[in-house]
Amino acid sequence: MAFSFLATFSEVIISQHQSLDPNTCIAFIGGGNMAKAIISGLLKQGHNSANILVCAPSQTTRHDLMNKFNVKVHHDNTAAVAFADVIIVAVKPFVVPVVCEQLSEVMQHDNRKLVISIAAGVKHATLCQKLNNSPKVICAMPNLPTAIGEGLTGLFAGSDTQQNDIALAESVMRAVGETVWLKDENQMSTIVAAAGSSPAYLFLFLEAMEKAAIEQGLPQETATKAVLQSAMGAISMAMNSQHNLASLRQQVTSPKGTTEQAIMAFQDGDLDQLVASAMACAATRAKELSIG
Numbered sequence: 001m002a003f004s005f006l007a008t009f010s011e012v013i014i015s016q017h018q019s020l021d022p023n024t025c026i027a028f029i030g031g032g033n034m035a036k037a038i039i040s041g042l043l044k045q046g047h048n049s050a051n052i053l054v055c056a057p058s059q060t061t062r063h064d065l066m067n068k069f070n071v072k073v074h075h076d077n078t079a080a081v082a083f084a085d086v087i088i089v090a091v092k093p094f095v096v097p098v099v100c101e102q103l104s105e106v107m108q109h110d111n112r113k114l115v116i117s118i119a120a121g122v123k124h125a126t127l128c129q130k131l132n133n134s135p136k137v138i139c140a141m142p143n144l145p146t147a148i149g150e151g152l153t154g155l156f157a158g159s160d161t162q163q164n165d166i167a168l169a170e171s172v173m174r175a176v177g178e179t180v181w182l183k184d185e186n187q188m189s190t191i192v193a194a195a196g197s198s199p200a201y202l203f204l205f206l207e208a209m210e211k212a213a214i215e216q217g218l219p220q221e222t223a224t225k226a227v228l229q230s231a232m233g234a235i236s237m238a239m240n241s242q243h244n245l246a247s248l249r250q251q252v253t254s255p256k257g258t259t260e261q262a263i264m265a266f267q268d269g270d271l272d273q274l275v276a277s278a279m280a281c282a283a284t285r286a287k288e289l290s291i292g
């Protein structure tokens, strides 16, 4: 049932989907890994760097961002309010309260700005309450591939969020990848586990394969190429195939062949259980990071 509602809700959003207006001014609070990833994706998609501001306390960070992306920078987070149509809060979860306090003071006089928080675990109601009970708040959980326009962002809006704000958040995050809208905010911790954090699991798995191929005797460069090209080909096939993942796996696994031996070794090590427990750890941590 949750899925069918999710699909219906997404259709509502997607039916209104419009490309990101190049004049949209977007401010980032925080200039770390994830802000950089989203900025890269936006610029790659053609967004004007003059319409991007990054507020960051570190001069080195500001300098690097300016050099790398030609974006505007500021040391004061409240500068985001005057500049932006959309403010993306991209600081660590524990920094969110202080940022909200700073923004809320200025937004008392200018509450037209949409705030999108990408902080893991930080609840929608908490953000609204900390931002003068603003309805113009959306929670998002993007992932690192937003940097190349191939991200996946889970989004959650409150029931009193206006459609134009939902459409604006959709256009920003769709500019850097795909989006899924959640009806139930509790699903966000699973989006953290399945999308926000998951690129790291995949990198870990690929690292392990690369290491094993080198240990079996391949030169580093050949091992890296073999592993990455195979991963890219497999993902691309899975994305474009009519077959489900299990069926594609079976197409590789000849009876009594080589793959079967590897798959049996993974199953002996209870890969499913290991993955399930790793994802449960990520989801639990997202809940722990929730600030009151």
Ligand SMILES: NC(=O)C1=CN([C@@H]2O[C@H](COP(=O)(O)OP(=O)(O)OC[C@H]3O[C@@H](n4cnc5c(N)ncnc54)[C@H](O)[C@@H]3O)[C@@H](O)[C@H]2O)C=CC1
Pocket (backbone or CB within 6 Å): 029, 030, 031, 032, 033, 034, 035, 055, 056, 057, 058, 061, 077, 090, 091, 092, 093, 095, 098, 099, 118, 119, 120, 141, 142, 143, 144, 196, 197
């Ligand atoms: N790294 C990832 O793949 C993803 C991260 N996130 C979320 O994005 C948020 C940021 O994560 P990262 O970019 O990885 O962290 P990061 O540590 O790379 O970046 C955080 C930035 O915030 C800045 N900062 C610290 N205090 C500040 C303040 N008072 N005002 C303004 N800026 C301040 C820091 O200087 C730093 O540049 C986190 O809440 C995380 O949960 C969400 C999805 C994916």
Ligand SMILES: O=C(O)[C@@H]1CCC=N1
Pocket (backbone or CB within 6 Å): 120, 192, 196, 197
């Ligand atoms: O590890 C983290 O806390 C963040 C949230 C999702 C990905 N990175």
